[in-house]
Amino acid sequence: MTPPRVVLHWLRVGRCRHPEWVTLCGGRWGAVDFPAHCALIVHPTFGPILYDTGYADRFETETHAFPARLHRWVTPVRLPANERLGVQLARIGVHLEDVGRVVISHLHADHVAGLRDLPRARFMALRDDVAGSLGHSGWGALRRGYLPGLLPADFSARLDFADDRAAADLGPRWAPFERGLDLLGDGSMIGVPLSGHSPAQLGLVLPNADGRPVMLVADACWSTRAWRENRLPSALVRPIVHDWGRYRRTLAGIHRLGSNRPDLRILPSHCREAWAAVQVPLHDPHHA
Numbered sequence: 336m337t338p339p340r341v342v343l344h345w346l347r348v349g350r351c352r353h354p355e356w357v358t359l360c361g362g363r364w365g366a367v368d369f370p371a372h373c374a375l376i377v378h379p380t381f382g383p384i385l386y387d388t389g390y391a392d393r394f395e396t397e398t399h400a401f402p403a404r405l406h407r408w409v410t411p412v413r414l415p416a417n418e419r420l421g422v423q424l425a426r427i428g429v430h431l432e433d434v435g436r437v438v439i440s441h442l443h444a445d446h447v448a449g450l451r452d453l454p455r456a457r458f459m460a461l462r463d464d465v466a467g468s469l470g471h472s473g474w475g476a477l478r479r480g481y482l483p484g485l486l487p488a489d490f491s492a493r494l495d496f497a498d499d500r501a502a503a504d505l506g507p508r509w510a511p512f513e514r515g516l517d518l519l520g521d522g523s524m525i526g527v528p529l530s531g532h533s534p535a536q537l538g539l540v541l542p543n544a545d546g547r548p549v550m551l552v553a554d555a556c557w558s559t560r561a562w563r564e565n566r567l568p569s570a571l572v573r574p575i576v577h578d579w580g581r582y583r584r585t586l587a588g589i590h591r592l593g594s595n596r597p598d599l600r601i602l603p604s605h606c607r608e609a610w611a612a613v614q615v616p617l618h619d620p621h622h623a
C-alpha cells in the first residue's frame with residue numbers, strides 16, 4: 336500500500352562559516368557557507384510537522400557567555416531576517432503555533448535553536464540521543480554541541496521517544512537501512528537511526544514526498560559529495576564526532592543506498608548542492 340503523500344518544503348534557516356576542508360577530506364582551505372536546513376512536512380491528516388528547526392536569534396544570546404561563546408567563534412552564524420523560521424513558514428501559510436510535531440535529528444544547536452518558538456509542538460527524538468546531551472552544562476555541553484538554554488523548560492514533558500514507535504520494514508531496496516520506526520503509524524514518516532555523528536541521530540525516510548522517495552540524513556554527512564564519494568571529514572573533527580567508527584559505517588551505508596537508488600533524493604542538512612537540487616521541479620525530465 337502506498338503511504339499517504341506528504342508535501343516537503345526544504346528550508347534554509349541561517350548558516351555558519353568554516354573552512355571546507357574541515358568537513359571534507361581534501362576540501363578547500365577558504366571559509367565557505369554551511370547552510371542550516373530543516374524540513375517542513377505537511378501531512379494530509381497530521382498537518383505541519385518539522386524535521387529540525389535550523390538556527391534562531393536565540394543562538395546569539397545563548398552563546399554570549401563563556402564557554403558557550405567558543406561555539407560562536409568556531410562557527411560564526413548569520414541569520415538574515417528573511418531566513419527566520421517563522422517568516423518562511425508564514426510565506427507557506429503556516430503559523431509557528433500550527434506546528435504540532437517536531438522530529439529532532441539530534442540536539443546540536445543548529446538543529447534545535449527554534450524549538451522555543453513552537454508553543455504547541457510535541458517533540459520526538461531517539462532516547463539515547465537525548466540521554467547523551469540532557470543534563471550536561473558548561474564545558475560538557477559545549478563538547479557535545481549542546482546549548483541547554485535553547486530547549487523549552489518543559490522539553491521533557493513534551494518529548495516522545497521514537498524508539499517506542501512500531502518497527503517498520505522498508506524492504507531490501509532500502510538496504511542497509513531496511514529497519515526503521517513508523518513515527519506516525521501510517522508509513523508516511525519512517526525514522527531511521529543514523530548514529531555516529533551523535534549518540535543516536537535520527538534520520539527520516541519519506542517514501543512519498545510529493546510523489547517521490549526522500550531521505551533526510553541530517554549530519555550523517557556534510558555534503559552530497561561526501562556520501563557519493565564515501566569521503567570522510569578531516570580527522571580534525573574527530574573530537575566532535577561522537578563515534579568515528581559508527582560515523583564511518585553510517586556514511587558507507589548512505590553511499591551504498593544512494594548508489595543503488597538514483598530515484599532517491601538524499602538531503603544532508605548542511606549541503607548547498609542538495610538545496611539547489613531540491614528546487615528542481617518534479618516534471619523536469621532530467622531529474623525524474
Ligand SMILES: [Zn+2]
Pocket residue numbers: 441443480532554
Ligand atoms: Zn550536528
